[in-house]
Amino acid sequence: MAITNRAERAEENKRPIAPTDHLGDEVVRAEALTKVFGGPATSPARGSGSPARGPGSPSKPIRGRDEPEGMAGNKPGDEPDDTVASPASGGSRAGGARSDGAHDDRTRGDGARSGGARGDSGASGDVGSGAARGNGTSAGAGAGRAAHGGLVAVDHLDLSVRRGEIFGLLGPNGAGKSTTIGIFTTRVIPTDGRATVAGIDVVRHPARAKRVIGVVSQANTLDRSLDVRDNLYYHGRYFGMSRRESTQRAGELLEQFHLADRAHAPVISLSGGMAQRLMVARAIFHRPEVLFLDEPTAGLDPQSRLALWDLVRELHAGGQTVLLTTHYMEEADQLCERLAIMDHGRILALDTPAELKRTLGASSEIRLEITGDAGALAALLAEELGDATTGVKAVDGAVRCFVRQAGGVVGPAVAAAERAGVTLTNVLVTEPTLESVFISLTGRDLRE
Amino acid sequence: MTSTFFALLARDVRVLRSNAVTFVIRVIMQPLLLVFVFTYVFPKIGQAVGGSADAGAFSTILIAGVVALSIIFQGIQGVALNLVQEFGYTKEIEDRVLAPLPIWAVAAEKVVAAAIQGIIAAAVVFPVAAFVPATPVHLAVDWPVLVTLAPLAALMSGALGLAIGTLIPPQQVALIFAIIVLPLTFLGAIYYPWQSLHTIPWLQYLVLVNPLVYLSEGFRAALTSGVAHMRLLYIYLAVVGFGALLWAVGLWGFRRRVLT
Numbered sequence: 001m002a003i004t005n006r007a008e009r010a011e012e013n014k015r016p017i018a019p020t021d022h023l024g025d026e027v028v029r030a031e032a033l034t035k036v037f038g039g040p041a042t043s044p045a046r047g048s049g050s051p052a053r054g055p056g057s058p059s060k061p062i063r064g065r066d067e068p069e070g071m072a073g074n075k076p077g078d079e080p081d082d083t084v085a086s087p088a089s090g091g092s093r094a095g096g097a098r099s100d101g102a103h104d105d106r107t108r109g110d111g112a113r114s115g116g117a118r119g120d121s122g123a124s125g126d127v128g129s130g131a132a133r134g135n136g137t138s139a140g141a142g143a144g145r146a147a148h149g150g151l152v153a154v155d156h157l158d159l160s161v162r163r164g165e166i167f168g169l170l171g172p173n174g175a176g177k178s179t180t181i182g183i184f185t186t187r188v189i190p191t192d193g194r195a196t197v198a199g200i201d202v203v204r205h206p207a208r209a210k211r212v213i214g215v216v217s218q219a220n221t222l223d224r225s226l227d228v229r230d231n232l233y234y235h236g237r238y239f240g241m242s243r244r245e246s247t248q249r250a251g252e253l254l255e256q257f258h259l260a261d262r263a264h265a266p267v268i269s270l271s272g273g274m275a276q277r278l279m280v281a282r283a284i285f286h287r288p289e290v291l292f293l294d295e296p297t298a299g300l301d302p303q304s305r306l307a308l309w310d311l312v313r314e315l316h317a318g319g320q321t322v323l324l325t326t327h328y329m330e331e332a333d334q335l336c337e338r339l340a341i342m343d344h345g346r347i348l349a350l351d352t353p354a355e356l357k358r359t360l361g362a363s364s365e366i367r368l369e370i371t372g373d374a375g376a377l378a379a380l381l382a383e384e385l386g387d388a389t390t391g392v393k394a395v396d397g398a399v400r401c402f403v404r405q406a407g408g409v410v411g412p413a414v415a416a417a418e419r420a421g422v423t424l425t426n427v428l429v430t431e432p433t434l435e436s437v438f439i440s441l442t443g444r445d446l447r448e
Numbered sequence: 449m450t451s452t453f454f455a456l457l458a459r460d461v462r463v464l465r466s467n468a469v470t471f472v473i474r475v476i477m478q479p480l481l482l483v484f485v486f487t488y489v490f491p492k493i494g495q496a497v498g499g500s501a502d503a504g505a506f507s508t509i510l511i512a513g514v515v516a517l518s519i520i521f522q523g524i525q526g527v528a529l530n531l532v533q534e535f536g537y538t539k540e541i542e543d544r545v546l547a548p549l550p551i552w553a554v555a556a557e558k559v560v561a562a563a564i565q566g567i568i569a570a571a572v573v574f575p576v577a578a579f580v581p582a583t584p585v586h587l588a589v590d591w592p593v594l595v596t597l598a599p600l601a602a603l604m605s606g607a608l609g610l611a612i613g614t615l616i617p618p619q620q621v622a623l624i625f626a627i628i629v630l631p632l633t634f635l636g637a638i639y640y641p642w643q644s645l646h647t648i649p650w651l652q653y654l655v656l657v658n659p660l661v662y663l664s665e666g667f668r669a670a671l672t673s674g675v676a677h678m679r680l681l682y683i684y685l686a687v688v689g690f691g692a693l694l695w696a697v698g699l700w701g702f703r704r705r706v707l708t
Contacts, residue, residue, distance in 0.1 A: 182708065206550070239452070
């Protein structure tokens with residue numbers, strides 16, 4: 001048994017990003033955005049001549065087959081991404097999706113509001129203390145289906161991103177993040193709702209919308225038939241730049257992104273980090289209004305990840321609006337000015353990282369890793385610790401207590417574990433993280 | 449929009465230029481071997497091909513078929529195989545799908561790029577025909593037919609490639625050869641005029657579903673005289689009709705692949 005205090009380390013990770021008060025007008029907007037995979041469309045997508053779906057069995061799990069094929073591939077070693085089985089029916093609505101946020105009442109009542117479809121989910125291990133959040137959000141409800149048999153990847157999502165902002169969608173694999181980005185980047189046709197970028201409806205006017213977006217998707221989509229420089233040069237040409245202008249900008253960006261010495265290398269010779277930098281350079285080449293980054297650092301080594309963060313900050317400093325998805329809470333915490341925590345296609349909470357953590361009402365998280373019945377221990381702790389905690393959750397072989405003050409609570413918590421007859425394998429006391437917020441909202445951790 | 453379209457085309461031409469050597473090998477091997485075996489080796493070893501002893505007439509018939517075959521092959525090789533790969537494991541078509549164009553225009557660019565390759569491949573047949581055969585090839589070029597049919601044929605082949613490339617799952621590329629290329633080739637009226645099939649009526653009508661039949665017949669009309677061929681009206685109607693059908697299927701498949 002080891003007691004670790006990670007608070008100091010967390011202290012060093014201060015976010016260098018300025019708060020949001022310098023931000024301008026709204027540049028990305030979603031209204032009641034919904035995507036149902038499979039099954040009959042609840043309402044046909046507007047302006048799309050494309051069939052919602054090819055022949056196929058609506059009952060089959062949607063992973064892979066229904067992702068934007070050929071598009072939303074995954075980096076090697078990455079989890080298959082983002083298609084979601086949401087148990088919510090078409091009629092249910094996310095409660096906490098407004099930009100003012102993630103305040104407890106709204107997210108708490110959520111389960112009750114979304115009705116019968118979720119009533120059976122019984123959030124496992126969600127014991128709660130006096131202030132327990134009663135959200136009945138399904139824990140591992142698995143392949144929930146909409147009433148008509150489709151799978152809801154994005155469920156009545158409302159979103160607004162302001163100019164100059166770095167906005168993040170944080171959630172586990174399958175939360176609907178990539179589908180949301182897919183809609184904004186014209187590759188996924190929503191079942192219902194409206195999405196605009198810079199005032200352009202992306203469903204009605206995809207070709208116009210493509211002018212104002214820059215996209216870095218999860219897969220390496222560099223043009224392997226062209227060398228590094230030509231990947232940029234031809235991209236500029238696609239966007240109507242003259243030969244000279246495109247050549248010049250390619251040169252500048254190769255310098256800025258530290259790729260100048262690889263200008264004539266084939267793109268398959270690039271390392272993962274270099275390829276990702278080139279994809280970002282290509283995405284911003286035509287000076288898009290909004291840069292979309294879908295899991296930009298998934299599969300990157302830690303050093304390349306930090307380098308990419310720096311790059312994104314640099315672009316942000318230059319005024320670039322960025323909308324990114326991630327399932328790394330550190331990335332969300334370090335990089336994003338505002339965050340939407342997503343699960344099952346809905347936004348559970350939306351605010352600055354600091355504010356999201358503050359809503360826990362806890363100064364520390366005590367994590368008891370055990371072998372034994374975590375649910376029973378959680379119930380016991382919730383009772384014993386009483387007002388000292390703002391929430392107790394059993395997740396994945398561990399019990400997490402969100403406490404106002406760790407001092408004076410760790411001892412009793414450990415003692416309670418001994419009495420409950422479980423074997424403690426580790427105890428950690430940390431500052432609350434965004435993962436704590438996610439757990440408190442869903443009863444599950446981000447890695448599930 | 450047109451500048452984007454031409455930039456996409458310029459990209460494909462750029463790739464073609466940098467792969468010039470492999471491209472030339474790709475387009476020259478098939479006509480070279482066909483012409484060499486059928487019009488050089490067979491006459492030399494006295495093998496009777498073409499029914500009659502008139503080997504020269506056979507060479508003439510064959511050349512038109514080879515031109516047709518070369519064009520249709522570029523549709524398959526230039527678009528279908530590329531698309532299968534780009535949709536399959538490399539995903540690299542994405543940057544072009546995200547170019548500021550409607551999806552149909554991105555697909556159309558693929559077809560046009562394939563058509564350009566098809567025209568080049570067709571042109572390569574002529575020097576091969578001039579130097580390889582042991583027996584004389586008597587070409588009588590009907591220019592109006594040739595210059596109108598060749599682009600139509602090339603575009604139709606590009607559309608065929610688009611349809612194949614978007615419908616065949618990447619894991620089953622080999623199927624392309626078994627169920628498309630082989631029947632297309634052997635029952636495409638390359639080696640014989642379509643009308644000579646009248647002795648096997650069921651086959652004569654069955655092969656009408658093969659678009660290559662019309663290309664072979666069309667190039668026979670454009671390049672030979674005195675050889676029976678289908679009426680030109682039917683040929684044009686069929687090429688345009690198949691082209692439109694394959695384009696519609698190909699576009700449907702393309703959308704299905706790039707949009708969800």
